[in-house]
Amino acid sequence: MRSKLEWRKARLIDVAYPAEDVRAMTFAVDGLRSTFDPGSHTNIKVTIKGEPAIRTYTVLPSAAGTLKIAVKLHPNSRGGSAFVWQLQPGDETEMTEPENRFELSWRASHYLLIAGGIGITPIYGMAKALAARGQSMRLIYGAKSRGQMAFAGELSDSLGAGLQTYSQDDGESFDLEQEFAVLPANAEAYICGPHGLLEAARNLWQKSGRPMSRLRFEVFGDSGRFIEQPFDVEVAHTGRSVTVRADQTMLDALLEAGVDMIYDCRRGECGLCAVSIVDASAVVDHRDVFFSAEERHEAQKMCACVSRLCGGRVLIDTGYREEAAA
Ligand code: FES
Known part of the structure; x- marks a missing residue:
């Protein structure tokens, strides 16, 4: 727990x-x-x-x-x-009391920070801390419009040319592949934004041949593909059935029903809450960044803290057995 x-x-x-x-x-x-x-x-x-x-x-x-x-x-x-x-x-x-699972390493020669929309919140503090210490850095900040870029004025004052903003409504976009290609060998990238941005960054970073340990990301929000719907979960070996409301996570619904679950980050990063999917009557909306794209496609497991079903019913196995716990 x-x-x-x-x-x-x-x-x-x-x-x-x-x-x-x-x-x-x-x-x-x-x-x-x-x-x-x-x-x-x-x-x-x-x-x-x-x-x-x-x-x-x-x-x-x-x-x-x-x-x-x-x-x-x-x-x-x-x-x-x-x-x-x-x-x-x-x-x-x-x-x-605050905790940190998205820490700056302070070991890189250059930092590339990337924020999408409200993903600026952790990146904002990082940019200010790096700028205060005179570290080599660049911040790419994209949002739907300039009006939706929180703290852009303040960051511009602190970072000057080190900040580049991109507004979708103005037809602007950035090229992550190119951004990664010009980084020094021991640079690190820190990204927070919507699921699609993190997925693209992870794939392009891997393709660039850079160590994955030098890419750090924080996930938030939904996958952008589906609206939350209620769905039913049945837990194998217990016969217990739980309805997950549209406004709660599957993890919360299972915990409220007294189902033993292991979890930690609650943000789709650590994989501890993953359950096996025995049978599903609808599409699984994977919202984690723990599983690879292939694993998500195979849909044999899902992270209960963020991922959900698009309606219908899913039969899961939590892996927990009473006799094993006794
Ligand atoms: S609790 Fe970490 S991925 Fe769900």
């Missing part, structure tokens, strides 16, 4: 709108340990359709004793972004 989260009382003290559909919120948080690195994330308790849930967001640089997050109001939101958007200054919730 996941390591125990350290929850802290958090009170919203400031709200700003750094881009269209992006709300930045600063919380005063009780008992926070002193500092955290760029790329760190926090968990926040939210309420979705009257039910308690947990959402994870990157923490942005902010004053001591506070945590700042920036959240895009997503049309496909399962309800987490809608909840935090309606919070008003003075409202209280709980947040966790």
Whole structure:
């Protein structure tokens, strides 16, 4: 099971709108340990359709004793972004001590940072930290429009020519293959953005022959292919059946039903929550970055924390056996 989260009382003290559909919120948080690195994330308790849930967001640089997050109001939101958007200054919730699974190595001679849309949130802190230390770096920042580029003005002031922005609405795009081709041998790339961008980056990086350990990425959001629908899960060897609502993950639904699950990142990265697919009556919408494209195509396993079925029913095997655990 996941390591125990350290929850802290958090009170919203400031709200700003750094881009269209992006709300930045600063919380005063009780008992926070002193500092955290760029790329760190926090968990926040939210309420979705009257039910308690947990959402994870990157923490942005902010004053001591506070945590700042920036959240895009997503049309496909399962309800987490809608909840935090309606919070008003003075409202209280709980947040966790930040953790970091998307750390800068500080060992490269050059850093290529790539952000797609709201994927700028971890990249923003990294860019500021690298610029403050005078490191060689370049930031590529793409979004649907310039109005949707949070923090672009501030980053432009800090990075100057080190920032390049691309707006889809203006017909602009960047060539990742070319970007990778001109990097020095010991350069590293850090990417956060939609699933398609991460997939393309991973494939092109592999094709370039560079060590995969020098490509770091963080996934968020949906696959961009399907809208969430409810579906049913049956757990083999237990006969237990669970309905996964459109606004919850399969992992949450299974845990709520008391099914023993192993998990950690909840973001489709670590693969710990993977379950075997015995039978599925609809298409599996894979939203992880753990499995390869071939493995996803074979659809023998799925990450319960992010991936889902497009309606219908799936029979899974969690691999857990009571007699083995006894
Ligand atoms: S918990 Fe890490 S991939 Fe699901």
